[in-house]
Each structure stands twice: as C-alpha cells, then as structure tokens.
Amino acid sequence: MQRRDFFKAAALAAPASAGIAAAAAMQKQIKITGLETDLVERRPGTGRPNYDAIHKLGVEGGSVTVRVLTDAGITGWGSGSFGVIAGAPRVLQSILENEIKPVIVGKDPVFPKRLRADLWAALEYHGVGGIVQFAMSAVDIAFWDIIGKLAGMPVYKLLGGFRDRMPAYSMGGWYYDDDKDLSEFKRAGNAAMEQGYGGLKIKVGRYSLDDDIVRIRVARDIIGKDRRLMVDANQVFNRNEALRRGRVYQDMGCFWYEEPLPPHDMEGYALLARELDIRVATGENLYAKYQFTDLIERRGADVVQPDNRRAGGVTEWMEIAAIADAFGLQVASHGGGATNMNMLCAMPNALYMETSGPQRNMVNSEIPAPEEPGMGSEPRRRT
Numbered sequence: 566m567q568r569r570d571f572f573k574a575a576a577l578a579a580p581a582s583a584g585i586a587a588a589a590a591m592q593k594q595i596k597i598t599g600l601e602t603d604l605v606e607r608r609p610g611t612g613r614p615n616y617d618a619i620h621k622l623g624v625e626g627g628s629v630t631v632r633v634l635t636d637a638g639i640t641g642w643g644s645g646s647f648g649v650i651a652g653a654p655r656v657l658q659s660i661l662e663n664e665i666k667p668v669i670v671g672k673d674p675v676f677p678k679r680l681r682a683d684l685w686a687a688l689e690y691h692g693v694g695g696i697v698q699f700a701m702s703a704v705d706i707a708f709w710d711i712i713g714k715l716a717g718m719p720v721y722k723l724l725g726g727f728r729d730r731m732p733a734y735s736m737g738g739w740y741y742d743d744d745k746d747l748s749e750f751k752r753a754g755n756a757a758m759e760q761g762y763g764g765l766k767i768k769v770g771r772y773s774l775d776d777d778i779v780r781i782r783v784a785r786d787i788i789g790k791d792r793r794l795m796v797d798a799n800q801v802f803n804r805n806e807a808l809r810r811g812r813v814y815q816d817m818g819c820f821w822y823e824e825p826l827p828p829h830d831m832e833g834y835a836l837l838a839r840e841l842d843i844r845v846a847t848g849e850n851l852y853a854k855y856q857f858t859d860l861i862e863r864r865g866a867d868v869v870q871p872d873n874r875r876a877g878g879v880t881e882w883m884e885i886a887a888i889a890d891a892f893g894l895q896v897a898s899h900g901g902g903a904t905n906m907n908m909l910c911a912m913p914n915a916l917y918m919e920t921s922g923p924q925r926n927m928v929n930s931e932i933p934a935p936e937e938p939g940m941g942s943e944p945r946r947r948t
C-alpha cells in the first residue's frame with residue numbers, strides 16, 4: 566500500500582469520535598448574525614466616591630455589555646467600561662450598534678485579526694483611538710469568547726498557555742472623603758491582607774509629598790516588610806516632581822511607581838525609567854500597539870500595563886505583551902476579571918493581575934485560571 570493510501574484508509578477507518586466531530590465543526594465556517602448591547606449606567610449618588618490623584622470615581626459612569634451572536638448558536642460576550650464619564654457608555658453603545666455591527670455581521674468570528682483590519686478600515690476616518698477603540702476592544706473580547714466556546718477550551722490555552730494561575734495584588738489604598746485619620750484607608754488595607762493578597766497598591770500624589778510618606782508608612786505597617794507595596798500617581802506630576810517624589814518612593818522600598826506622568830509624555834517616562842531604580846509602570850491610558858511601541862522603544866517603562874478595554878481587546882493586548890517581552894519588559898493587567906486572567910496566563914512575562922476584594926479560590930495570592938470553554942465570564946444580562 567502506498568503511504569498516501571495508508572493514511573487515507575486509516576482516516577476512513579477512524580471512529581467518528583467527539584473530538585473529530587468537534588474538529589469538523591470548527592472547520593465549517595460560522596457567521597456572525599447579530600450584535601446586541603446593554604447599557605449599564607451608574608447613576609450619580611448611588612456609589613460612595615473614592616479618589617486617586619486626579620479622578621473622582623464611584624459616583625457616576627457606567628459600562629456597555631456586548632453580545633456577538635452566531636449561526637452556530639454560540640454567543641460571545643464582551644464589555645467596555647468607564648470609571649468617570651457619565652455620557653460615554655451611551656456613545657460606546659451607539660458606535661457598537663451603528664458602526665461596528667454592520668462591519669462584522671456575516672463574517673466569521675474566528676478571524677479576529679481579519680475583523681480588526683476590517684474595523685480599522687471602516688472606522689479610521691473618524692478615529693480608531695479613544696472611544697472607538699473601546700468598541701473595537703469589546704467585540705474582539707467577544708470574538709475570543711466565541712473561539713474558546715467553539716473549541717471547547719479556555720482562551721488562555723488557545724492563546725498558548727504559560728501558567729494556570731496568576732499572582733494578584735490588591736488595588737486597595739484609595740483616597741476617601743473625611744479620611745484625614747486614614748481610618749478608611751487602613752480598613753481597606755487590612756481587608757486586602759485578610760483576603761490573602763501578597764501585594765497592595767495605594768494611590769499617591771493627590772496632596773503633598775509629606776502626605777504620601779505618611780500613607781506609605783501606614784500601608785507598610787499593615788502589609789509588613791515581606792509583601793510588595795506599589796504606588797500609583799495617576800498622571801499627576803510633571804517631570805521634576807515625578808523624579809523628586811520617585812526617589813523618595815524608591816528609598817521607602819516601594820515595588821513599582823505607576824503612571825507618574827501624563828500618558829503622552831513618552832520622553833518624560835524615558836527620563837524617569839533611566840534615572841530611577843524603582844520599576845516605572847504605565848500603559849493603562851494608551852491605545853493600540855503603536856503607542857505602546859513608542860513607549861517601549863524609548864525604554865519608558867519597566868512594567869507595561871495595557872488595558873484590554875482601551876488598548877484593543879485580546880488580539881491587540883497579546884501583541885503588546887509580546888513586544889514588551891521582546892524588550893525584556895514585564896506586563897501587568899489594568900484591572901482584573903476573566904479576560905485579563907486568560908491573557909496573563911498565556912504570557913511568560915506576565916507579572917501580576919490587578920484586582921481587589923475577596924477572590925474565590927485564591928491560594929498564596931494566586932488566582933487560578935478560568936477553565937471553562939471561552940473567556941469564562943459572562944456578565945449577567947441586565948433585567
């Protein structure tokens with residue numbers, strides 16, 4: 566029997582196992598049949614405000630949940646959110662329904678890079694940064710959810726797994742109203758330690774350097790000397806002040822120094838990263854790999870923090886993380902959740918997931934990867 570005939574005969578004789586059937590189903594092209602959105606608004610006055618150096622959060626804003634429907638009966642979920650911009654979720658919803666939907670309906674969701682190219686081509690004239698990128702990111706996350714469900718695998722394995730659990734730290738040290746004695750700050754820090762986190766991030770820069778020093782000392786007392794303490798300045802400083810305070814944070818043993826400058830000051834980030842030994846972390850306000858490449862080529866960060874809602878969804882985030890890896894840099898998520906877990910677990914240079922609050926199944930400050938097919942997180946539909 567010829568070699569070719571042997572394989573042909575073997576293929577014919579093979580039992581039609583579930584695995585082969587699933588593979589055959591994957592080969593069949595599927596089509597996007599629709600896109601649905603839910604607006605999740607947070608009304609003024611319904612939340613307790615908390616603050617970073619420049620923002621007031623927890624009072625108004627919202628998010629949009631998106632569902633991408635297919636003719637295979639599989640629905641992919643994604644979302645985009647805003648901390649503080651009250652009207653933005655409605656704008657995002659409109660872009661998804663009126664601009665994104667007509668481009669993707671009828672196409673195959675297992676081609677997210679092709680779809681990204683189609684969306685760039687369709688939307689670039691009114692801009693693919695800003696809120697349009699939030700919309701493109703949300704559907705990209707939904708495409709990957711579909712791909713995982715179709716393959717019957719968690720997304721991190723489809724992306725090429727590196728680990729099945731991720732170290733997490735708590736974003737727990739905000740500014741609050743009427744908290745001059747730092748009682749709320751202490752309560753939040755202690756709660757994070759009771760929840761089992763091995764690291765704590767606190768906000769700095771809203772007031773004086775002396776105030777920062779007090780906050781860092783109090784936080785250090787709470788976490789002890791062996792846990793890591795990160796400081797986050799949320800863009801508030803100019804270059805001189807960033808350098809002056811950064812030297813103090815560094816001497817106080819902080820692990821990383823996040824967003825000391827406005828995100829566009831790439832040259833300033835390069836200056837800080839060169840002058841300071843403490844890790845400079847930034848990226849949560851950058852869009853797409855082109856801005857990250859600008860930052861990384863200038864050596865403007867030690868820890869790169871793309872936000873999957875802003876930077877471009879799973880497809881773009883993974884490319885950003887790979888570019889960072891090639892330059893010997895680490896990546897950390899901006900925010901937590903299943904999408905971040907899937908991406909981080911697929912990157913060898915992933916350092917931390919940012920999150921807060923009690924985490925089910927967290928052991929030694931590590932969160933296990935979602936193991937259900939797809940992204941592993943379907944936001945509950947608003948009723």
Ligand SMILES: [Mg+2]
Nearest residue numbers: 797823824849
């Ligand atoms: Mg931050």
